[in-house]
Each structure stands twice: as structure tokens, then as C-alpha cells.
Amino acid sequence: MLLSYRNLTVSFGGPKLLDNAGLTIDKRERICLLGRNGEGKSTLLRILNSEIQPDKGEIEAIPGLRIGKLDQEVPATLDGTVFEIVAQGLGDAAETIAKYHHLLHEIGEHPDDENIGEQLDELQHQLDQTDGWAIEHKVENILQRVDLDGEQEFSSLSGGNKRRALLARALIKEPHILLLDEPTNHLDIPGIRWLEEFLRKADIALLFVSHDRAFIQRVANKTLDLDRGQLTRWECDYDTYLVRKAELLAGEAKQQAVFDKKLAEEEIWIRKGIQARRTRNEGRVRSLKKMREERAERRNIQGKTKLDLSDAQLSGRKVITVDEISYSWAHTPLIENFSTTIWRGDKIGIVGLNGSGKTTLLNLLLKKLEPSSGSVTHGTKLEVAYFDQHRDQLDSKLSVAENVHPAGEMVNINGKPRHILSYLQDFLFTPETSRSPITKLSGGERARLLLAKLFIQPANVLVLDEPTNDLDIETVELLEERLLEYNGTLLLVSHDRSFLDNVVTSTIALEGNGCIEEYVGGCETWLKKQEDKKNASKKQKTTAPDKVVQSTAETTPKRKLSNKEREALKSLPTKIEQLEAEHAALTSLMATPEYYQNQENDLSGDAQRLEKMENDILEAYEQLESLS
Incomplete structure (x- = not known):
């Protein structure tokens, strides 16, 4: 166990985002935190990272617990080289090495500036006397892992590479637990696949929030569900969680329907009781009051968004x-x-x-x-x-x-x-x-x-x-x-x-x-x-030059499709579907006794139609495969 929270309670004036919730994170767990927008997922991550304090809760953690966090958005105020940004994750300990690298960058642009040279000598002396060069090695090692150039200006990076740099900054202090809030936002698909592989191999515990179902399925081995203030842990992957959660909600709805029916009956009884007799069953009255309180405290599932597109006139074909x-x-x-x-x-x-x-x-x-x-x-x-x-x-x-x-x-x-x-x-x-x-x-x-x-x-x-x-x-x-x-x-x-x-x-x-x-x-x-391109590139690097030439010569170059071929490629799946439906309908009809009893049916002609449809389907599949 790395971290455990009990009776975690948070409220910002409305319904409690966390209501006496419990949470445990163990070594090497990769937990996906799920919940609707507004349920409090980001709030929970901020609590775990000590950015805000809960209203109530008891925490138990290993001594010296280190937590790293990657936020949803890239801060607009970050300035400096990638090396300097990543080194910030080590706090004051990396300040000297960050200054040293900044001046190295400066002297590259102003090689004759004696003042910069003197400052570099002084900083080099300080690094010799301390553990500074070990810190430099640590930063360069993490930059190599995320495949970034430390000398690049952070502001010049793409959105995806900025998030890589911030991930490196979170990892540099070697956290026991890494918190990720929507880590795939603004990453392209190859970047997401790289992050998946990186996190699957990392020897740390993860707690992450994501809406990317493919990412969740690839990375998570546990699921944590935040629903109406309660945290429920599911010891399974995402697809299994979906099935079990649906079963849980169905059972909950059934129990609530039975409860609500019983409450309605008791409300009718007590109204009739006031009119029909002077004394009532006081135990039953107390039970009704308790049911009323329980119903008042119930938190229903947040309603579903209703998305209805407005109709418009048909465009041209x-x-x-x-x-x-x-x-x-x-x-x-x-x-x-x-x-x-x-x-x-x-x-x-x-x-x-x-x-x-x-x-x-x-x-x-x-x-x-x-x-x-x-x-x-x-x-x-x-x-x-x-x-x-x-x-x-x-x-x-x-x-x-x-x-x-x-x-x-x-x-x-x-x-x-x-x-x-x-x-x-x-x-x-x-x-x-x-x-x-x-x-x-x-x-x-x-x-x-x-x-x-x-x-x-x-x-x-x-x-x-x-x-x-x-x-x-x-x-x-x-x-x-x-x-x-x-x-x-x-x-x-x-x-x-x-x-x-x-x-x-x-x-x-x-x-x-x-x-x-x-x-x-x-x-x-x-x-x-x-992926095939990437593998071919790797293979080419390890292949002798004469073999590479031979392989290239034997490869048939691909040509671009004509407009007519592109149109055929789009229409073929629908055509195949229609042909298969017609073939299935005629086959089903010809399998019934009634078909042969009806003299108007043309057995020979229908058999020829079936054969033609089978040939047409085969040709359409071959054309689809060829064009694809």
C-alpha cells in the first residue's frame, strides 16, 4: 500500500463531491478514475496532490511518499529550454544546473561575451563541489526516455511535445504515484500510442482521468468509479467494468422502484388513518418518517445529455x-x-x-x-x-x-x-x-x-x-x-x-x-x-545496402486511385450488403415447400439469379480488396 484515504469528504456549497469516500493505491496499479463531468474527478486529483484540503478525511501513506501530476492544460507562462522546464521538477536542487544550461545556450549565441564565460566558470565550480552533475545526468536520462531535445525552447514545441516535457518534469522526481488528468488531450494518435507503451512499462502507480476508451482499455488494470460522492473500486479492466456497472445500476433502479412503491402506500395509509381512527400504529408512523428521510437523502443519477440535431434540407448529391x-x-x-x-x-x-x-x-x-x-x-x-x-x-x-x-x-x-x-x-x-x-x-x-x-x-x-x-x-x-x-x-x-x-x-x-x-x-x-512503415524503417537500418536495393526494386509502387475508383470504393460496401440481403432472401424463399407448390415461381430462372448474385458478390469483394 502506497496511499490510503478514509472518510474523504469535500463540498463546495452544493451536493458533496466526495461523501465519506475511501481510496487505496497500491504499487504498480494503473487505475482509471471514471465519472460524469462535474462529479469531482479533477478535485480528487488536486486533493491527492495537496493542492486543496478536503473538509474531512484520514490519510495513511508510506514515509516520504512522492506524487507527480500532469494537468489537463499546458501553463501559458512557462518559459525557457526543455532542459530547464524538466529540471524544475527537482525544485531548488536543480536551480544551479538550470542556470548553467541557460548560460550555455546564451554563450552559443554570444561566444565572445566574457561576462557569460565568467558566470559559466563560477557555476561549473559550484557544480563540481556539489552533486550537480548527477542532477544533469538525471535530467538528460529522462529527456532521452521521452525522446526530447533539451536545448529546444519550450515555447517552440508542438502541443503534444509540450505535454511530453511536462510529463518528464513530473517523472524527474521519481514519484511513487503519478496523477494524470486527461493525458491524451491535444496528443495526436502516434503520440497517444507512445504514451500508452510508456505508461505500461513504467514502474510506478498511476491514477488517471481519461475519456479515451481505447487508451483506458490499453493502460488501466483497475477502475475507480466516482458516482454521487462515492468511490467504488472495480478489480477489472474497462470493458468488464462497463458490464458490471450496468448490472449494478439496473439492480439499484429495481430496489428504488420497490422502495418508492412502499413509501407511496405508506403515505396513503397515514392519510386514511388520520380520518378513519383516532389512534395509529406509532411504530409504523416512525417507520414512515424514516423512509421519508431516506428518500430525501437519496442522490439520483445525473440525467443524461439529450443530443438532437436540427433537421435541414437535403444538400445536392x-x-x-x-x-x-x-x-x-x-x-x-x-x-x-x-x-x-x-x-x-x-x-x-x-x-x-x-x-x-x-x-x-x-x-x-x-x-x-x-x-x-x-x-x-x-x-x-x-x-x-x-x-x-x-x-x-x-x-x-x-x-x-x-x-x-x-x-x-x-x-x-x-x-x-x-x-x-x-x-x-x-x-x-x-x-x-x-x-x-x-x-x-x-x-x-x-x-x-x-x-x-x-x-x-x-x-x-x-x-x-x-x-x-x-x-x-x-x-x-x-x-x-x-x-x-x-x-x-x-x-x-x-x-x-x-x-x-x-x-x-x-x-x-x-x-x-x-x-x-x-x-x-x-x-x-x-x-x-x-506501424508497418516504422518496422520497415527499423529493418532497413539493419539490412545490408545491396539487399535494400534488391528489396526496393522488387516492390511494386502504389498508384493513386482515380476519382471513379474512389467513388467505387465508397459505394462497394453498400452494394455488397444489398446483394447479400437479396441472396439471403431468395435462398430462404427457395427453402420453403410453398415455393415449389406455386407454379408461378421460375425454379430455373431463380437458380440462375442465385448463381449470378454469388458471382457478383465475389467480384465485389475482390474489387473492394484490390482498391483498398
Whole structure:
């Protein structure tokens, strides 16, 4: 046992976030903390990291317990090289070595500055007298583990690499327990996979909050559920937890229904008792009072978000036509000679490394940016709704309700008027919260608010840029359901692998240096190709040059698909499904006695139809495999 909390209680004026809860963390456990937005997950992490104090609770911990923490957001005030930022994790002990590295950086830019040289000599002397060089070795070792260059300016890093640097800062003091709050936010998919492998191999205990189901399934070996102030520990993986939690909630609902029925009967009895007789069963009266108190203290499950997309008129069949577009940023090619056709009803995922140009591609497709060459043509009757990953569409000067609908109190949802406060309750905003400024909202609440603003617009083209960041898993799954039911066209940028695989029908992958490839289905095909590239690169490094040349010569180069082939690739799964359904229906019909008793049926003709359908299905599968 590393850490144990008993009777942990926290309240900020409303319902208790933690109500006499208990928590134990053991060595090498990887615990995922689950719960709805607003349940208090981040608060619990802050308590464990001694950032805030609970109202009540007894703690037991091993002597000298060290805890590291990686927060959701990257602080905007951090300045210096990566080495200096990571060294900060060691506190005052690393101040001298951080100064030394800072001056090394300075003298590289000003080699003739004698003042810097003198300061370097003085610091080197101090490091010789202390344990400073051991600290330097420690920092360089952790930087090697996270694959970062210590001399780079922290401000110049991508969002994903900044989080790597902050992870290194948390790990540098060799914590017994590492706390992670939404660690996959702003990481690209290869970055998430790297983090998964890193954490699985790390010899530390983890407690992390995440909405990324694939990440949870890969990393967690225990589950901790925060629900209505109570912490429940599940000694199983995520998929098993889902089954057992559903069974628990079903049992709880059944017990509450029996209790509520009994309470209603007792309320009727006591009212009749007052009228029918002068004396009553005092024990039964006391029991009723106790039942009333128990019902008053019950905390019901937080309601589910209701996501309903507003209907819009159908767009033209051809939504967006892209013809040989190219685009560069600061002389770096992001997109080169890319062509595609997006049809009504397509659900397209857009993936790639951070900085590869995913949002740029979206803006080109929506004609918010002009390509340097080529053209983008829109079809007819397009109505676009856009979800911005940076939440820039929200105005901090307005209230929650005003952000969604500033023009009055009534909104129109699918032709029916609704009060704005009633509409916002579908997104779990109380009337009080709806009238409050958005500055008080959490990250998950801001994401829900943007969905409320988005879904009020009639749209036949839905553009979502990282919509799942900060959302709880239940809301993510509900969003999946609505997108699957959506009849319009969807363009989706996401790093959530489960979300992509469950929603999209095809994937556009930005692979760097302007190269873009298209795949059928979710991101798994692209990830496998990336893994194959990585393995091939490793193999090539260990292969003799003459063998490499021979292998390259024998490899058949891949060609780009034509527009006609791309259209066929998108339509083949539907065609195969229809053929198989017709084949199954005719086979089932011909298996009945009634079929042969009906002289109008053409046995020979139907047998030939079956054979033709079998050949058509086989050819369609072969074509699909070839094009894929």
C-alpha cells in the first residue's frame, strides 16, 4: 500500500463531491478514475496532490511518499529550454544546473561575451563541489526516455511535445504515484500510442482521468468509479467494468422502484388513518418518517445529455469536389495535388500528426482558405455547422444562454418553439447555470455548451474539430449514436480511435510532406500502415545496402486511385450488403415447400439469379480488396 484515504469528504456549497469516500493505491496499479463531468474527478486529483484540503478525511501513506501530476492544460507562462522546464521538477536542487544550461545556450549565441564565460566558470565550480552533475545526468536520462531535445525552447514545441516535457518534469522526481488528468488531450494518435507503451512499462502507480476508451482499455488494470460522492473500486479492466456497472445500476433502479412503491402506500395509509381512527400504529408512523428521510437523502443519477440535431434540407448529391489542390505554410508543403469527391451522407475522419495540416484541410474544404493551386467546388444547398476545437465561438462576456441564443428566450428546434432554459437542460445546464457567465464553466461544460450552440443550427454538413476533448464517456457515446443516425455529411477531426472507428465510413490521412492518403473505414488501417512503415524503417537500418536495393526494386509502387475508383470504393460496401440481403432472401424463399407448390415461381430462372448474385458478390469483394 502506497496511499490510503478514509472518510474523504469535500463540498463546495452544493451536493458533496466526495461523501465519506475511501481510496487505496497500491504499487504498480494503473487505475482509471471514471465519472460524469462535474462529479469531482479533477478535485480528487488536486486533493491527492495537496493542492486543496478536503473538509474531512484520514490519510495513511508510506514515509516520504512522492506524487507527480500532469494537468489537463499546458501553463501559458512557462518559459525557457526543455532542459530547464524538466529540471524544475527537482525544485531548488536543480536551480544551479538550470542556470548553467541557460548560460550555455546564451554563450552559443554570444561566444565572445566574457561576462557569460565568467558566470559559466563560477557555476561549473559550484557544480563540481556539489552533486550537480548527477542532477544533469538525471535530467538528460529522462529527456532521452521521452525522446526530447533539451536545448529546444519550450515555447517552440508542438502541443503534444509540450505535454511530453511536462510529463518528464513530473517523472524527474521519481514519484511513487503519478496523477494524470486527461493525458491524451491535444496528443495526436502516434503520440497517444507512445504514451500508452510508456505508461505500461513504467514502474510506478498511476491514477488517471481519461475519456479515451481505447487508451483506458490499453493502460488501466483497475477502475475507480466516482458516482454521487462515492468511490467504488472495480478489480477489472474497462470493458468488464462497463458490464458490471450496468448490472449494478439496473439492480439499484429495481430496489428504488420497490422502495418508492412502499413509501407511496405508506403515505396513503397515514392519510386514511388520520380520518378513519383516532389512534395509529406509532411504530409504523416512525417507520414512515424514516423512509421519508431516506428518500430525501437519496442522490439520483445525473440525467443524461439529450443530443438532437436540427433537421435541414437535403444538400445536392455531390457535396464537395476537390481537384488537385496544394497548400504550403512557411515554405513547408502541407497538401500537394490532392483530389477527392465528398458525397452526401459520407462520414469522413481526418487524421494525422499534430501540425500536419488537419484543420488547414478543413478550412480549404470549407473554402475559408484558398489553395495555392487547384480548386474546391461546393455542391448546392449546403448548410454548414462547425465545432471549433479551441472553443473560439464562445464569448466570455455573455452568459451560457446568451452564447447559445442571444436573440431572445425562445428557440426553434425542428420547427417547434422551446424556451432556451428548457433546451439547455437537455445539455445538463440548470436554469441558474444558464444565466451565469461562461467563465465559471469547466472544460467539459464548455464542450457541451458548444454542442448546444451547434445543434440548434439546421445543418446538412457537420464539421467537428476534436469534439470529444473534455467530454465524459457517456456524452461521447451519445454523440456517437446521434452522428450514426445523422443523414447529412460529416467531416470529423479526432484523435479518439474508438470514436473514429465507431462513426466514420472513410478516413483521410495527412502523412506529412504534403502526402494525403484515403482509406475505407476508421483509423485502424492507417495506424497499421504507420506501424508497418516504422518496422520497415527499423529493418532497413539493419539490412545490408545491396539487399535494400534488391528489396526496393522488387516492390511494386502504389498508384493513386482515380476519382471513379474512389467513388467505387465508397459505394462497394453498400452494394455488397444489398446483394447479400437479396441472396439471403431468395435462398430462404427457395427453402420453403410453398415455393415449389406455386407454379408461378421460375425454379430455373431463380437458380440462375442465385448463381449470378454469388458471382457478383465475389467480384465485389475482390474489387473492394484490390482498391483498398
